[in-house]
Amino acid sequence: MAAWVVMIAFLLLTLFPFYWIVRTAFSTTNALYSDPNSLLPVEFTWGAFQRVLGLGTQEQAIAEGGSGASVNFWLYLRNSAVYAGAVTVGQVFFCSMAAYAFARLRWPGRNVVFGIFLGALLVPPIFTALPNFVLVKNLGLLNTLPGMILPTFLMAPFAIFFLRQFFLGISREIEESASLDGAGPWRTFFRIILPMSTAPVTTLAIITFIT
Template sequence: MTTIINAPAVTAPQELDRAPRPRRRTTPKFTLGRAMAWVALGAVMLITLIPFYWMLRTSFSTSTSLGSDPGSLLPVDFTFGAYERVLGLATPAEALAEGGSGASINFWVYLRNSLIVATVTTIGQVLFCSMAAYAFARLQWRGRDLVFSAFIAALMVPPIFTTIPNFVTIRELGLLNTYAGIILPTLLMTPFAIFFLRQFFLGISREVEEAAIIDGAGTLRRFFQVILPLGSAPIVTLAILTYITSWNEYFWPQLVGREEEVRVLTVALGVFRSQTPQGGPDWAGLMAATLIAALPILVMFIFLGRRVINSIGYSGVK
């Protein structure tokens, strides 16, 4: 007699039978703390934007009418006269008629000077600081850590302390009222830029550089063909920060670049502080000139601000 034993059917694991369920997006629940955070952020944003709006409102007003209604939230006697004075489109008589000082600036010459100074300074700092950061991060040489510590210590020295030595040096070299005199003190390198790039270069894989050494690449070739392409993100960030800082610089260009041929835009804005028929500064012209001078940098940061913040955060973590 043959006994047939039915083997139990092999069942697939229960987990395999279940189809993966799509994840549902959970909407954040409304809480009092979240609402207070949004209110606080909105208040901070409003406080930040109010000065820019007030500059815009003042620039579209006439200087004669600003004193009659100083608390108005809207432009008083709306006009484009201040912008015409800044761009050199108004005559002194027209400027005086609107309560301006009658002064005007050679806007395009000063804009050219600012572009030259900011561009040359940015190129020089990016090139020399990246080379110094590479030497501190990737090369082995005696006294490297000691020299780097000295650079870091320089971060704690206020820039105003080096103003007089720099001025004496520029004067002795005969570079007053020249582009070179304005650019040279910040052309080569700054401690922050070296520290910023060094932090990123430390995170680049050693294997990549060792492969280049096996291929026979020297130090300069490794720097330009390996390190710079891999470090393009922080280098672009440094270029943006340097350009903004150089564009907004006022004290040093005012000190060594008084001649009109090399005067930058930020220094040229001071002409609108001269006396008006009302006995005060040309506030409308000053605000219009300030907005025009800040517009290129503002647009640059709107489009590239996230990249700057991400690169700074990454370097800080590394």
């Protein structure tokens, strides 16, 4: 019984920030300042959602305490979907091949290169923000979708490490059987290994899309 109480308390604690977001979205800006501690929406309104969908007026937004600035929601949504989708597809495709190379193929310097990738996991992303910005600027891709997508499109250390660990758990006998049937490394990877890795690949795709 005590375990259930702890789990329910933890669940409520986890969900409370999401509830607070919803509560804030249905309150007017003026009301939030006048009664910031209320657990229920203050002066309930659909104004924020109307503005996002382009149904509200500037006068209505100002009356409710907003700035009245226009919000091109559909443009922002499209850009986010294109960016997240492209990065997800790119990372899953290229990182899965790189992970298979680290897990199965024998080539000089493999462990050294993989160690460098693991070391990259220890580098906070903020440290690469400025070099990426300079690179994108020099390529003339500032304020463009390719400029946002390219720095993270091909490779991600976590994605390679995540998939490599799964590939190491696949029996080599399966690949040896495919090799005896005349399948090369590429065919083995795309026809056998990748279909067997649906669960981790899907998990990686979800994590990448969200982050």
